[in-house]
Amino acid sequence: MAEIQELLWILAKILVIVIPLFTAVAYMTYAERKVVGWAHVRKGPNKIGIWGLLQPLADAGKLVMKEIIIPSAANKVMFLLAPVLSLAPALAVWAVIPFDEGLVLADINVGLLYVLAMTSMGVYGVLVAGWSSNSKYALLGALRSAAQVVSYEIAMGFALVGVLMAAGSLNLSDIVRAQEGPFWHWYWLPLLPLFMVYWIAGVAETNRLPFDMVEGESEIVAGFQVEYSGMSFAVFFLAEYTNMILVGAIAAIAFLGGWYSPFHGIPVLGPIFDVVPGIVWFCLKVGFFQFCYFWIRASFPRYRYDQIMRLGWKVLIPVTLVWLVVESGLILAGVGPWF
Amino acid sequence: MQLTLFYIFAAVLVFAATMVITSRNPVHSAMFLVLAFFNAAALWLMAEAEFLGVVLVVVYVGAVMVLFLFVVMMLDINIAPLREGFTRYLPIGAAVALVMLAQMVMVLSSDHIQLISSEAAPSGVADNTRAIGSVLYTDYLYPFELAGIVLLVAIVAAIMLTLRRRPGVKRQNPAKQVRVRKADRLRVLQIPAESRIVPNAAAQAEDKK
Missing domain, CATH: 1.20.120.1200 (NADH-ubiquinone/plastoquinone oxidoreductase chain 6, subunit NuoJ)
Incomplete structure (x- = not known):
């Protein structure tokens, strides 16, 4: 009986995380179109509801009503399994994300490794979708995705190795606690190259512009999801945006001091800003990264495939390796206030 | 549970x-x-x-x-030819499986080989990431570094095997492409807005075609 009660509690906690997450995803699509519209000097969605605020609901309604078309030569089981395979890991990661001091579903020791493991699972959705669609474009998109994700995961992993070296822990809450203090105590400053590498690799991992080789409308139509329609397409979309928020959340935890306010610990400003709950600071930091996603999308043209590979292997990975050595030196020298 | x-x-x-x-x-x-x-x-x-x-x-x-x-x-x-071998190799496969099973039983039931239980982990260390790290970089440092070098050799060997330069093939040189500056590719011409445009040599050559 006690076990069932515990399970129900966990289920309730999962819902408390997932429902706001999905709402955030819905309004991120709206925010994206507004921000990109603003960057292009046009209005963006403004017809449904005040300022177009009901646009995500209308989109969701449209996607639900649409028919799911399964190509006749497709592998049906795998075709329907693929969206689930991409969404499930994207949601599973949120179990270890600390939103505030003590506000985390599973406070596990190997949190950072768990995050890496789950994000690397996401590529299976794309691979299986590309293969099971039995379409040339979809297969090309899937192959590109596999190569890209495996390459950038190395750079991303190394960037996070720098964080765990600095914090001395794999637990995400401990990593945030190690950065306690005002904004110059956070790891973005001593680990600036790693922060940049992490962010670039994060954009590439989520297959967003300018690294969206997986979709590449001008080259391979819509890549791996070319045969998907209706809800099965919407699930891919949901997974992509959930992953975007996730990359922002990990960046906020690892480099921007998680739930701490930027003035934490300063005599006068600190107590004033500490009135704001930590989760608000966390959400603001994550929101900043989401804005950067849209900003980058509106500003840069798509990379060429071989240049993406070159950037990943010959620029980002050497940068992380060099900075890990520099960081070891900083740690040995005990350079304050970080180490 | x-x-x-x-x-x-x-x-x-x-x-x-x-x-x-x-x-x-x-x-x-x-x-x-x-x-x-x-x-x-x-x-x-x-x-x-x-x-x-x-x-x-x-x-x-x-x-x-x-x-x-x-x-x-x-x-x-093509799956059909692969399936044909299945029954042919079944006896060998079964024999290997039996040997492995016997070995497993011997290891697991043996009194001589003490399986390391989870209680044998270093006491006082809460998370086993730290425990593995502290053992790996002290007691087992040389085997660990040796494994690293073996992997490095394997990587170099794999790259050498696939790295071949065929003559007579056009290929992009990324280093050259990256070094390109704006001035190499782009020419900005000042053309008076109101006057007639004088057709240049390139445009005339175009006309003759």
Whole structure:
């Protein structure tokens, strides 16, 4: 009986995380179109509801009503399994994300490794979708995705190795606690190259512009999801945006001091800003990264495939390796206030 | 509760492992292997070896199997000839399996070989990531570095095997492309807005064609 009660509690906690997450995803699509519209000097969605605020609901309604078309030569089981395979890991990661001091579903020791493991699972959705669609474009998109994700995961992993070296822990809450203090105590400053590498690799991992080789409308139509329609397409979309928020959340935890306010610990400003709950600071930091996603999308043209590979292997990975050595030196020298 | 979970994971693991070798489609086999790895990782997590369990997922599921699937997806394998060999090799396979089973039974039931229980982990260390790290970089430093060098040699060998330069092939030189500056490609011409444009030599050549 006690076990069932515990399970129900966990289920309730999962819902408390997932429902706001999905709402955030819905309004991120709206925010994206507004921000990109603003960057292009046009209005963006403004017809449904005040300022177009009901646009995500209308989109969701449209996607639900649409028919799911399964190509006749497709592998049906795998075709329907693929969206689930991409969404499930994207949601599973949120179990270890600390939103505030003590506000985390599973406070596990190997949190950072768990995050890496789950994000690397996401590529299976794309691979299986590309293969099971039995379409040339979809297969090309899937192959590109596999190569890209495996390459950038190395750079991303190394960037996070720098964080765990600095914090001395794999637990995400401990990593945030190690950065306690005002904004110059956070790891973005001593680990600036790693922060940049992490962010670039994060954009590439989520297959967003300018690294969206997986979709590449001008080259391979819509890549791996070319045969998907209706809800099965919407699930891919949901997974992509959930992953975007996730990359922002990990960046906020690892480099921007998680739930701490930027003035934490300063005599006068600190107590004033500490009135704001930590989760608000966390959400603001994550929101900043989401804005950067849209900003980058509106500003840069798509990379060429071989240049993406070159950037990943010959620029980002050497940068992380060099900075890990520099960081070891900083740690040995005990350079304050970080180490 | 824990026992029930163990049996669920173990059952799925055995099922997935069986499907890897009996499945007709190589892509299905690869996906079942992923499932098997995943359940093995779950079993390790239940044995409180959380570092090993998660690393199993990162390395095997996240990287090795992706590349494996990558290759299998590109192959258009005709399944029928592959199936023909199945009964022919069955006796050999069964013999190997029996030997392995016997060895496992000997190891697990032996009094001479003491299996390291989870209580044998260094006391006072709460998380086993720290425990593994402290042992790996002190007591087992040389074997660890040796393994690193073996892997490095393997990487260099793999790159050397695939690195071939064929003559007479046009290929892009990324270094050259990256070094290109705006001035090399772009020419800004000042053309008076109001006057007639004087056709230049290039435009005349175009007309003659």
